[in-house]
Each structure stands twice: as C-alpha cells, then as structure tokens.
Amino acid sequence: MPVPQTRFLTAIGILFAGILLPSAIGFDGAWAKVDLRGRASQTARYFLEDQRLRHQITEVSLRQVADIGEGMTSVIEGRFLYDSALFPTPSIQFRHYSKEVRNDEGFEAEARQIYVDWLSEKWAIKVGRIQFDWMDSLSPRTSDAVTALDLRHGGFDNPSQIIEPVEAISANTSVGFGSAEFMIVPRGRHHRLPKGENGYGYVERVNGLLGGVQQALVASGVRRVINPALISGQIPVDTTHAEYGGRYLMSASGIDFSAFAWRGHQRTPSLELTFDEAEGSSFDTEIWDLKATEKYPQMSSYGVFASLGGEASVFRLFSLYEPGRTPSVLLQDELAKYLSPALGNSPGFLGDRVYRSGSIEDRLRGGLGFDYVFSKHLKIYSEGYVTVSQVTGRTPAGDSVEEALRDHTATMRLTNESFDDLFISCDTTITGPKRSWLISPDVTFEWRDKQPSANTWKLSVGGWLVQSESEQSALQILRGARQVYMRLGAWF
Amino acid sequence: MNRRSKLLGIAFMMGLCINIPAMAAEKVEASVVLEKAEVIRNPGDNYSVEVDLSDTKDSKTDLRRYETFVKGRDKALVKFVEPASESGTRVLMTGPDMYVFVPTSAKPVRISANQKLTGNAAYGDVARLSFVGNYSAKHKSVEKVDGRDTYVLELTSIPERPVTYDKIEYWVDVKTFKPVKAVYMTQSGKAIREGTFENFGEVFGVQRPRIFVLKNLLRAGHVTRLKFKNPKQKSFPDLMFEKQNLGRN
Numbered sequence: 230m231p232v233p234q235t236r237f238l239t240a241i242g243i244l245f246a247g248i249l250l251p252s253a254i255g256f257d258g259a260w261a262k263v264d265l266r267g268r269a270s271q272t273a274r275y276f277l278e279d280q281r282l283r284h285q286i287t288e289v290s291l292r293q294v295a296d297i298g299e300g301m302t303s304v305i306e307g308r309f310l311y312d313s314a315l316f317p318t319p320s321i322q323f324r325h326y327s328k329e330v331r332n333d334e335g336f337e338a339e340a341r342q343i344y345v346d347w348l349s350e351k352w353a354i355k356v357g358r359i360q361f362d363w364m365d366s367l368s369p370r371t372s373d374a375v376t377a378l379d380l381r382h383g384g385f386d387n388p389s390q391i392i393e394p395v396e397a398i399s400a401n402t403s404v405g406f407g408s409a410e411f412m413i414v415p416r417g418r419h420h421r422l423p424k425g426e427n428g429y430g431y432v433e434r435v436n437g438l439l440g441g442v443q444q445a446l447v448a449s450g451v452r453r454v455i456n457p458a459l460i461s462g463q464i465p466v467d468t469t470h471a472e473y474g475g476r477y478l479m480s481a482s483g484i485d486f487s488a489f490a491w492r493g494h495q496r497t498p499s500l501e502l503t504f505d506e507a508e509g510s511s512f513d514t515e516i517w518d519l520k521a522t523e524k525y526p527q528m529s530s531y532g533v534f535a536s537l538g539g540e541a542s543v544f545r546l547f548s549l550y551e552p553g554r555t556p557s558v559l560l561q562d563e564l565a566k567y568l569s570p571a572l573g574n575s576p577g578f579l580g581d582r583v584y585r586s587g588s589i590e591d592r593l594r595g596g597l598g599f600d601y602v603f604s605k606h607l608k609i610y611s612e613g614y615v616t617v618s619q620v621t622g623r624t625p626a627g628d629s630v631e632e633a634l635r636d637h638t639a640t641m642r643l644t645n646e647s648f649d650d651l652f653i654s655c656d657t658t659i660t661g662p663k664r665s666w667l668i669s670p671d672v673t674f675e676w677r678d679k680q681p682s683a684n685t686w687k688l689s690v691g692g693w694l695v696q697s698e699s700e701q702s703a704l705q706i707l708r709g710a711r712q713v714y715m716r717l718g719a720w721f
Numbered sequence: 722m723n724r725r726s727k728l729l730g731i732a733f734m735m736g737l738c739i740n741i742p743a744m745a746a747e748k749v750e751a752s753v754v755l756e757k758a759e760v761i762r763n764p765g766d767n768y769s770v771e772v773d774l775s776d777t778k779d780s781k782t783d784l785r786r787y788e789t790f791v792k793g794r795d796k797a798l799v800k801f802v803e804p805a806s807e808s809g810t811r812v813l814m815t816g817p818d819m820y821v822f823v824p825t826s827a828k829p830v831r832i833s834a835n836q837k838l839t840g841n842a843a844y845g846d847v848a849r850l851s852f853v854g855n856y857s858a859k860h861k862s863v864e865k866v867d868g869r870d871t872y873v874l875e876l877t878s879i880p881e882r883p884v885t886y887d888k889i890e891y892w893v894d895v896k897t898f899k900p901v902k903a904v905y906m907t908q909s910g911k912a913i914r915e916g917t918f919e920n921f922g923e924v925f926g927v928q929r930p931r932i933f934v935l936k937n938l939l940r941a942g943h944v945t946r947l948k949f950k951n952p953k954q955k956s957f958p959d960l961m962f963e964k965q966n967l968g969r970n
Contacts, residue, residue, distance in 0.1 A: 266808050292809075300958070346969050348969060353960045387826065388828070389824055401963070401965060401966060408965070410965060478963070478964065480815070480818060483818060538817070538832070538833055675806070677806070684805060
C-alpha cells in the first residue's frame with residue numbers, strides 16, 4: 230500500500246478511536262461537554278520568479294475537546310492537507326516537482342494532537358500526542374534542540390501548524406515558589422524538510438553542496454564516475470535515544486522566570502559527506518558514491534528566560550546553551566584527502582562551514598525582546614539575539630582548529646487594528662554578519678454574522694520577500710522564497 | 722484677639738470637634754462600603770461564570786461568549802467560547818501579570834496590562850475581578866441616583882495589582898450596599914467609560930447584578946453589555962492558574 234494511503238488510514242483510525250475514547254473508557258461524565266470545532270482553508274502561493282502557481286493547498290482541521298471526568302479532558306485534533314498544484318496532470322512537469330515532493334506534500338492526513346489531560350490539585354498531567362514549545366520567545370525557531378518544526382514550506386505559518394507533534398508524557402506540579410514540569414518523549418522528531426525541490430531551498434542547498442564537492446573532486450584530479458546522493462536520516466527509536474527534560478517556572482515581583490534542561494537531538498540535520506566505492510564498481514569503470522547523509526546527533530540544551538510586564542510593555546531576556554553540537558557539514562577523512570587541495574585550509578565551502586568528522590560545536594545564544602502597545606493603531610513586538618559558536622575540530626586539510634563564530638538575528642512585528650474587521654501586520658527579520666533580510670506583510674479581513682455561534686470567514690493576502698547577500702546567510706533555507714499568497718479560511 | 726477672631730476660633734474648634742469623628746468614621750466606612758458592595762457584585766472568591774458579551778457600535782452588534790474562572794481576588798482565567806475563530810483562546814490574570822494563549826501560537830505569551838478585550842470591555846471586566854484588595858477607597862460624596870441615596874466612593878488603584886483602570890468613581894446604594902454604577906477614569910482623571918449594574922437576581926443566595934452595561938463616554942452610541950449566567954461555586958486547583966497550563970482544556 231502506498232505510504233500516503235497508509236498514513237491516511239492510520240490517521241483516520243486514530244481519530245475515530247479517539248472520538249470514541251470517552252465512551253469506551255466508560256466515564257459517567259462522558260459527552261457531558263463535547264466541543265467540536267473545525268477550520269477549512271484554501272491557500273494559493275505564487276513564487277514571484279516563476280510567475281505561476283506553485284502551491285494550492287486545501288486544508289481541513291477538526292478539533293474535539295470532551296470532558297471525560299473530574300478534571301480530565303480528551304483532545305483530538307486532525308488535519309487534512311491537499312496540494313492540488315501537485316495533482317499529477319500533464320502540466321505538472323512544467324512545475325518542476327519531483328515525485329518525492331508529490332508523495333510528501335500532495336496529500337496528508339495527520340492526527341496533530343490526541344491526548345488525555347488530567348488536572349488535579351497537585352498534578353497536571355498530559356499523555357498522548359502533543360505539541361509543545363518551551364521557548365519563551367517570539368519564534369519557535371530560536372532553539373534547534375527542543376521543538377521539531379515542519380519546514381517543508383520554509384516554516385512560514387502559525388506555530389501550531391508547523392510544530393511537529395510528539396508522543397509524550399508531561400507532568401507538572403507545584404514545587405517551592407513555582408512549579409516544575411517534566412517530560413519524556415520516547416520517539417524524538419527532527420525538523421521536517423522537503424524531500425525534493427519545492428521552491429524553498431533546502432534541497433537546492435544540498436544539491437549545490439554535492440554538486441560543488443563533485444566539481445572540486447574533478448578539479449582535484451579524481452577521474453571516476455561519481456554518484457551524488459542525499460541519504461535521509463532518522464532519529465533512532467530505542468531507549469537510549471528517548472528524549473527527556475525538565476523545567477522550573479516561577480513568578481516573583483512581577484518577573485517571570487523559567488529554566489529548562491533538555492536531552493534530545495539536533496533538529497536540523499548535520500550532513501556527513503562520504504566518498505566510497507560503489508557496488509558494481511570495477512577496475513575498468515570505477516564508480517564511487519558521494520553521499521550526504523543526514524544525521525541528528527544527541528545533544529543537551531539548557532535555557533533560561535525572564536520576562537517583565539508593564540502597563541504597555543513587556544520585556545524579555547533569554548539565554549540558551551547548547552554544548553556538544555555537531556557542525557552542519559562534516560567531511561569523512563577519505564573525502565577530505567581528495568578535497569583538501571581544492572579547499573586548502575579554509576573551512577568554508579559553498580556557503581557552509583565544513584570540518585572533518587569528529588568536530589564539535591558549543592553554542593551560546595543570548596537575546597532580548599521588547600513589546601510595546603502604543604494603541605490599537607500600533608503594537609510592536611521585537612526580539613534580537615546573538616549566537617556565539619565555538620568550533621573545536623579539524624579543517625578539511627586536517628589541521629586542528631579552534632575558532633569562534635558569531636551571528637545575530639533581529640526581528641520585529643508591527644500590527645495595526647485601527648479597523649474593526651481588518652488586521653494588518655508586517656514582520657521583518659534581519660540576520661548577520663552575512664546579511665539577509667525578510668519582509669512579510671499580511672492583511673487579513675474578517676467577516677461573520679454577528680451571532681455568537683456563527684461561522685467566521687477570513688481572507689488573508691500577503692507575501693514574503695527574502696533577500697540574502699550571501700549563501701552563508703541564516704535564511705538560506707528560504708532562498709528565493711519571494712512569493713505572494715492568498716488564504717481564504719472558514720471557522721465553524 | 723478681637724471678638725470676631727474669638728468667634729471664628731470657637732467656630733473652628735467646634736467644627737473640628739464635630740468633624741474629627743465624622744472624618745474618621747468616613748475613612749473606615751469607605752472601605753466597609755466597598756467590602757459590602759463587592760460582596761454583592763462578586764459571587765465569591767472561587768467560582769466560574771459564563772459571560773455573553775454584546776458590543777454595539779454604529780447600530781451594529783457583535784456577540785461573543787466567554788467562560789471565566791476566578792480564584793481568590795487576583796487570579797482569573799478567561800476562556801473564549803464563541804466565535805469559533807477565537808475558540809480556544811485563553812487569558813490568564815495572576816497578580817499584576819497577564820498572559821494570553823492563542824491556539825495558533827501553541828504557547829502562552831505574556832502581554833501588557835492594557836491589552837483590551839473587545840469593544841469597551843477589558844479582561845478585568847469579563848473576569849469581574851474584585852475591587853477589594855486592588856483599589857483603595859475613600860468617600861467623595863453622597864448623591865441621589867434614581868431617587869436613591871448613594872455613597873460615591875473614589876477608588877484609586879493599588880500599584881502592582883491586576884486592574885484595568887487607574888481610578889474609579891463607584892456609586893453604592895446607602896441602604897442596601899448594592900452597586901449602582903461606576904465611572905472609569907484614566908490616571909489624569911478623565912472619565913472614559915460608565916458602567917451600570919442591572920438585572921439584580923439571586924445568585925448564591927444573594928441579590929446580585931447579572932448584567933453589566935459599559936458605555937463609552939468618548940464615543941456616543943458605543944455600548945458593551947456583559948450578561949453573567951450559570952454561576953458555579955467551586956475551588957479550582959492552583960495549577961490551573963499557572964502560565965504553562967494556560968493551553969490546557
């Protein structure tokens with residue numbers, strides 16, 4: 230059975246099982262209070278460069294919340310996506326979509342959340358498939374260790390749409406002056422990236438890397454048939470790779486404070502480049518495989534947050550320490566020997582910092598945020614952070630290296646609510662030192678019958694413009710994502 | 722000292738003798754009046770209530786529904802029920818801190834105290850947080866409102882408390898201590914809204930207002946009406962009012 234169908238049937242099965250859960254468990258209070266909500270939307274996205282439709286996504290979401298006992302609630306949330314632009318018509322070949330993209334993005338049915346939530350005097354416990362985000366910052370992207378994101382479309386969407394759900398057990402209880410929360414995730418998830426070129430740059434970047442390495446090998450005098458390939462990796466599912474963490478939260482004198490420690494995996498893949506003789510290679514025709522293998526090494530992450538709210542302002546501070554990371558591109562020793570004549574002692578290669586296998590990166594990130602509400606006509610939400618990475622390892626030439634790298638990101642969101650049914654916003658993000666910037670304006674018009682239970686309709690029109698001065702920019706996954714979109718949604 | 726000065730002195734002393742106890746009594750009385758009025762206005766320290774909000778502006782009416790949970794005098798949770806597009810949104814007020822959870826954001830976010838709700842109403846109005854403990858009271862005058870004698874109290878917000886308005890003038894029935902109306906003001910004393918307490922009925926054994934009407938004094942014809950219904954007395958766990966649990970159902 231094809232994978233999408235299997236996924237669809239599994240999701241439907243889980244949803245129906247979940248909907249019947251309250252009765253099945255036999256709670257007396259089952260169905261005493263059941264709330265079923267839905268949302269349907271149609272989104273069209275056009276890439277400006279191509280002047281043609283690239284994605285047309287129909288989405289239906291259903292969310293059911295049922296009280297199943299004293300302090301106990303079940304939540305079931307499903308999402309169905311269909312990208313009609315990927316429908317296999319004769320015109321699809323002109324849109325450059327590979328079969329991998331069509332399989333991965335053409336149709337999807339998924340249980341986004343399905344859990345039982347129990348709240349008592351002493352404990353608050355969640356068990357099941359949940360979404361969570363422990364970062365007390367504007368964007369869930371601030372960390373690359375705790376929450377996995379769906380970045381197939383560049384990560385543009387509401388956090389709840391792009392946070393990858395995980396099966397987890399979460400327990401929260403009061404301790405001292407605050408409360409402590411513990412979580413175990415038996416099967417960690419990594420960022421979800423497109424499986425083929427879909428207009429957002431990840432596969433383009435990997436292909437560029439592999440193509441560049443291939444050219445460098447040829448330039449170095451390697452006279453062999455080279456097969457480049459991207460090998461998708463997974464986080465292993467076993468007890469040693471289970472993820473877990475805890476955090477402590479407290480408020481004192483109007484200041485919120487929280488700190489967490491998390492043992493998990495890198496969410497963005499580290500690409501390990503290898504160059505080995507392929508099966509079927511012969512003395513006459515040497516065939517070698519050039520592989521970029523996605524790896525998600527285990528790592529720990531520690532975060533500290535504080536926020537202070539005033540009459541019209543909110544001030545935030547955070548720090549994130551991620552020791553023992555693996556650099557984004559590593560070269561196998563064998564491959565490095567071939568490449569070092571071309572690369573010399575420079576670790577930079579096609580926009581990526583390249584080191585030999587075994588190199589380690591310690592990352593420290595510090596940031597602050599400031600929100601200010603002038604009036605409904607202007608609200609400002611902003612955040613900036615600086616990241617310092619200390620890399621210890623070997624260059625492609627094999628020399629020991631210990632270097633500190635620094636980059637920064639600043640983001641600002643302006644909103645306007647001057648008109649009752651109109652919401653205007655504009656997000657701007659600037660990264661450095663290899664500067665790139667992103668501007669994303671959005672205008673949303675809402676209308677509904679002015680009855681409490683009436684459906685609501687929203688029409689959003691907006692766009693994203695990404696400009697990078699360097700391939701080494703932090704926004705490289707969004708490379709070329711200059712597009713406009715229009716979304717019509719209905720809530721019922 | 723001439724005769725006129727003596728007379729003035731005697732009059733001053735007599736006035737002082739008369740006024741000292743009266744002023745002292747008034748000072749105590751203002752807080753007592755506020756306590757008694759708030760016992761009537763608020764169903765208690767631990768309760769939940771559904772709120773239907775209708776906001777009328779330029780002859781158009783927008784209807785919304787909320788469910789509020791109150792614990793003590795400084796903790797309140799407001800759940801958005803209708804419209805469907807806002808269902809699942811939560812606002813938590815705990816002490817001077819305020820947080821909002823929007824389902825699309827997947828995590829609670831701290832917001833500043835003056836983030837309004839909709840129309841004239843603020844989160845504090847929907848949660849119906851008690852004035853006691855959040856405002857200091859003093860007598861301003863005694864006035865007749867609709868033929869009833871009322872105390873007019875001047876309430877000033879206590880720093881670091883979860884209040885929506887800096888100052889309030891609060892009219893309380895002299896005989897029954899029922900709240901009659903309130904005028905909400907900015908720090909500078911500019912009146913911005915007027916609220917009236919209506920539709921008194923028995924709630925938890927006491928005659929309490931079940932409708933609160935807020936008029937925008939800066940924009941004629943903009944009226945917000947809050948109808949409180951299905952009140953339930955219940956003690957909620959402290960964890961329910963923790964920021965990290967705001968997204969729970």
